[in-house]
Amino acid sequence: MTKKSKAAVPAASAGKKKKSSLNAEKRKKFLLKVWKQKTLLLMAFVPVMFVVVFNYIPMYGILIAFKDYKASKGVWGSDWLNPIWKNFEVFFKNVNSGRVIWNTFKLGILQVLFTFPAPIAFAILLNELKGNTYKRVVQTISYIPHFVSVVVICTLLNGFGSLNGLFNDVRDFLGMARVDMNNGATYFYPMYIGSAVWQTVGWGSIIYLSALSNVDTSLYDVANIDGANRWEKIKNIVFPTILPTTTILLIMNMGGILNTGFTKVLLMQNNTNRSALDTLGTFTYQKGIVEGRFAYSTAVGLFVAVVNFVMVYATNAITRKINSENSMW
């Protein structure tokens, strides 16, 4: 048998030989090119290593979601869980999980519902505003809240919501009683969403305004000749111009729906509202970093990532159905 195959090989490889010599030449050419570009490769090496270490190793680290992770054994050396999806099972059987998932969705959807349309409306109104200097001043002022850090925002919300704070001064002015808004979860949503809108309305409008600044002005001239009124011009010129930007940003927003403001929630939590405000983000932090249940927390994080991916995919699919030109892919 060995003889037979040995005999068959030379006959069959006669054709291959030509090909492989061609390949060898190609490889030689390629290697020569690589050698010529060795400076470039050297330049790219350090940044690429950064990406490998700080992006790819953590991706590999996700494996611990399926493992009985022991730090001493490392990611690969730790034993697989039995069953392998045990951490997910524990999570979904946990009585609190439903509430945590619901909280996260509620917050994410409320956030998108308010912070997504606000910059669009602001951009359209700014675009209608007469007087370039005034417009620029308003714009400049509107960007300031964007540069306020999350710690400052939460310190402010905490101060404003306290009995002597700004929010209560306003309540007092309107004839309402002063209440401690930091106590319990009642005022959490208005404060959280309100401050988010305050921070994003100006900054978020930049991208729409830059889209609007590219509109062919002759469109407006034509509309004027046709006797279009203000609203008709907005409807027929402004809306179609910002539609592609709007869709892409919406798709991206939907993808982040479960990641909303995790740090902000963490900072706004206190003993009176902690359990009512738990989200997937704070839950993973609590389980993983605070309690040290690395594998379990990673599993929950993976669940979040998968849901986010599905959300992006679904939104994109829906957009593509409606108008394929505006979808992301």
Add this chain to the structure above:
Amino acid sequence: MAKNKKIKTDPKNHVYIGSKAFDVFLIIFMLFLSIIFLYPFLHVVAVSLSSNRMIVSGQVTFYPKELFLGGYQMLFKEEDILLGYWNTIVVAILSTAFTLVLNSLLAYVMMIPDFVFQKPISIFLMITMFFGGGTVPMYILIRNLGLYDTWWAVILPGAVSAYNVFVYRAYFKGISLEIREAARIDGAGEFSILTMIYAPLSKALYATFGLFSVVGVWNGYFDFMLYIHDPKKRTIQLVLREIASNTSDMADTQQMISSGLMNQLNVKYAGVIATIAPILLIYPFLQKYFGQGMQVGAVKG
């Protein structure tokens, strides 16, 4: 057509009047919004400088009443604000240097049309834009690398990012390749072409991304809270968090508050002002370059 022309010129036409009214409404509405954007800042400055009596009775609006500087005195006396400033500046400088240098190196190489590994590295970078490890795997990595409780834990992980490389590359592509060819004929190496030609021509890019990085460090909290626990290494946001959440560490302050000489809000708001004042000082630059950066990212990224 004749009728349509009338619309523009005849002030009695209702469309025209409606439009004018809308203009006036817009001017007032935008003024109102501007006040909403600015008022909280004025109010915070005012309260931080007002007496306890005025704060408690809810009389402070947008200017200080019964001027009181105790909040700031206690802040600088009892808390490590100055150390926080210093640490933040050091981290910001290191972080900015790393991100500008490393992203430039990769972006330059990726820009060269016949670079052998252009496609694979593109894909390699693109993947990181859609998938990530998440908090805990990152945390484990930082601990394993021995970076825990050092500034490197917040500087290194974000130094190279796919998004930045792509934006830098788009910017470099705007510089004519002929300049590169000419320099090569003159015997310049790739590295000197980057440092002597491309970098000086990319000042606007570096200004934008330098500011991004500085503000990112200045306002950064989560990574810092996660990895830095040594009080001597705390950056400004960690110091502010300490002031805001746990005033009881400051014994003298606490005593002044409980004896009614000072209000909680005096110290908290003084901390807020100390944290945002430097950002507001460089705000003119931020506004200019950040706006540009947003547009570069939106169009080319």
